[in-house]
Amino acid sequence: MIRVLLVDDQRLVRAGLRMLCDSAPDVETVGEASNGHEAVRAVDEHRPDVVLMDLRMPGMDGTTATGRILARHRNARIVVVTTFDDDEHLYGALSAGAYGFLLKDSAPEDLLDAVRRAAAGEPPFSPTVLRRVVGRATERHRATVPTTLPPLTPRERDVLVLLAQGHGNADIAHLLHLGVTTVKTHVGSLLAKTGTDNRVRLALLAHAAGLL
Known part of the structure; x- marks a missing residue:
């Protein structure tokens, strides 16, 4: 069973992600957080296999939370799930150590696939995001x-x-x-x-x- 922590400041988004994750026979939601501070504490408490992390949140944003979580749990697999795919958010999250990057308009089956890929040690990226990462690195x-x-x-x-x-x-x-x-x-x-x-x-x- 893949243990997942959901981090998003919007309750409706968390509810949707929980329903999606809990609908899969091999995925279990073990906790939720509405900001980065809560996310750091929740990872300490639940030790999830995968963290689905929003970026823009009050108090502490997802990029800062990612860095702090990884400083305490170096093997944590944090997959960003966000509406924003501009360079500032993308490369900021990757620099902080995010394991993958998905957009919120991804299909539900793609998000579940990303959870499974991350748990299996296979960094998940939305295809458009991967092309941008590779293109920038190539240049x-x-x-x-x-x-x-x-x-x-x-x-x-x-x-x-x-x-x-x-x-x-x-x-x-x-x-x-x-x-x-x-x-x-x-x-x-x-x-x-x-x-x-x-x-x-x-x-x-x-x-x-x-x-x-």
């Missing part, structure tokens, strides 16, 4: 990002392209008619072959190499 570090990839099998290349487009393992498995375990094996092989340590860096390499 800032163009000279140091390799533009060629090590030899890949055709299937590894297929997986890499879909990963760089923002798809999770379950989506990739469905699109390529593979098992999720097989996709995880391919992702692990891609990480090893490229010498990278996370999916965002793999996506960056795919963009720099011209696969998209």
Whole structure:
């Protein structure tokens, strides 16, 4: 069971997120918070697997709360769920250590998928947000990002392209008619072959190499 903490200053939003999370057989809402101060205390109390964090809240905002939570619980997986996707909010949250970033207009099934991905160690990003992160990183570090990839099998290349487009393992498995375990094996092989340590860096390499 994936234990989730909901952090949002709007009671109606929290109620909707709770209904969605509790409708899934493998997800359980263990607590709620309406601001950053409450969020820090709630993580201390409940030790959730995943925190769904709003950004704009009174008292202490989500970015500050993210940094304080991670200072106390370095392995906490905080996924931002917000209306605002401007650079200030996006990169501020990522700099604070947010594990993923979703927009509130995401489909309900995408949010549940993000919770599962975060719990499984797979940082979730809305596809539009991932493209912006990768695009900005490519521009800032163009000279140091390799533009060629090590030899890949055709299937590894297929997986890499879909990963760089923002798809999770379950989506990739469905699109390529593979098992999720097989996709995880391919992702692990891609990480090893490229010498990278996370999916965002793999996506960056795919963009720099011209696969998209």
